[in-house]
Amino acid sequence: MTAKRSAGILLFRRRGPEGDDVEVLLGHMGGPLWAARDERAWSVPKGEYDSTEESAEEAARREFEEEIGLPPPVGRYLPLGEVRQRNGKIVTAWAVQGDLDPELMVPGTFTMEWPRSSGRIQEFPELDRVRWWGLDQARDKVVAAQVTFLDRLTELLGAARG
Secondary structure, X not given: OOXXXXXXXXXEEXXXXXXXXXXXXXXXXXXXXXXXXXXXXXXOOEEEOOOOOOOHHHHHHHHHHHHHOOOOOOOOOEEEEEEEOOOOOEEEEEEEEOOOOHHHOOXXXXXXXXXXXXXXXXXXXXXXXXXXXXXXXXXXXXXXXXXXXXXXXXXXXXXXXX
């Protein structure tokens, strides 16, 4: 069986007088399974795609808009590579510098049976909120495998300054 694939965009912005403080936009996963969780319950805005129908970068742009309800950022897409999450899913991500007001988010939705085995189908937001986090805080919030994306972004930004 082939692993499921997802693609996403890690939006980042620079803050502070020298632009040394970097913040990243993460989304809190929606639905009842994540509602009471905060640590390791945040993610790069991303979604699944079929690699025979679109490229990972095309999927990342499409999924950003579907998950957040706003157009994907304009700018230089910096490849952050792939990670394999604990569930086996392979996630590919790009970092893009930009800004976004979290209040403008209009999340996409999904349906699932809830409560389980109830026969009742309910609709939930893919992401119930997005928020800007400093890199240190983001490392504690994002799902474990995606910490690698934060590390790779830090390396890329450090190399760009040096």
